[in-house]
Amino acid sequence: MNRPWLREERTGLAAERILDAAGGVFAERGVEATEMSHIARAAGCSRATLYRYFESRQALQVAYMHRQTHRVVDDVARRLQHLTDPRERLVEAVQAALAAVRENPVLAPWFTGADSAHTAGLADASPVLQSLCAAFLGDPEDSDTQERARWLLRVILSLLSTPGRDPGDERQMVERFVVPVLLAPVGRTTRDDHGCAPPV
Incomplete structure (x- = not known):
């Protein structure tokens, strides 16, 4: 009826x-x-x-994912209001996003078992999710920011699908391997002459 x-x-x-x-x-x-x-x-x-x-079923799935992502982003933004340091903001943003998804009984199943690969595919192809990440990193219209946003989205999806040992382990990975790349000045390499990443 x-x-x-x-x-x-x-x-x-x-x-x-x-x-x-x-x-x-x-x-x-x-x-x-x-x-x-x-x-x-x-x-x-x-x-x-x-x-x-x-x-279609996929259109409904994408609409649901977009709605929930906007809610997560709004929640993360509230948590970061007091932070001004870009490095600290990025680390806390990733940690807060992971926690918000994992603590939500409706969202968490999207990243477990057989559904995780399907979810990652939908999210990775979503211009809406990439735009939200780009807006956090800077000018969403800037091509360099868009490239960094795609990488940030993939990092978050990867950690949701394949978590680290614990939140501390994930934080360390983000601080050492994600922050230096995403916050490096445009056009500047993230490695020294010996091929090593700069210290965090």
């Missing part, structure tokens, strides 16, 4: 409630195992109605 909120004049609200329902199904079944029929049933609408708002 169709619910009254699934009306054209309330498209935005309808899409949000569908995504709310989808989140529960993703957490229960896994991302790849969730079919549109499962989401339609949870949302209380027909599959035909569901396809009015999301043209």
Whole structure:
């Protein structure tokens, strides 16, 4: 039975409630195992109605991922308000993003088991996620910043899919191998004449 909120004049609200329902199904079944029929049933609408708002299963998955990522970014931004040092901000941003995803029972399953590779593929191809990373690093329209943003996104996805031994181990990796590259001046190599990375 169709619910009254699934009306054209309330498209935005309808899409949000569908995504709310989808989140529960993703957490229960896994991302790849969730079919549109499962989401339609949870949302209380027909599959035909569901396809009015999301043209495909992947489109719905991407929309859900984008919505949740915006929420994580907003949460991370609040945590970093008091930090001014660029190095400290970058390290804490990565740590906070990892924690926000891992502590969320709806998001965490996206990065476990068989779903982790699928999620990484969706995220890596997302201009929205890359743009969010670029905005954190500097001018999102700058090509160098965009390149760094793609790398930062891959680092975060990698740590979510294959965690370090503990948060301290991950922090050390970010401080030693990520910060020097992402915060290096444009055009400056991150290695000395002997091929070694500069000290952190």
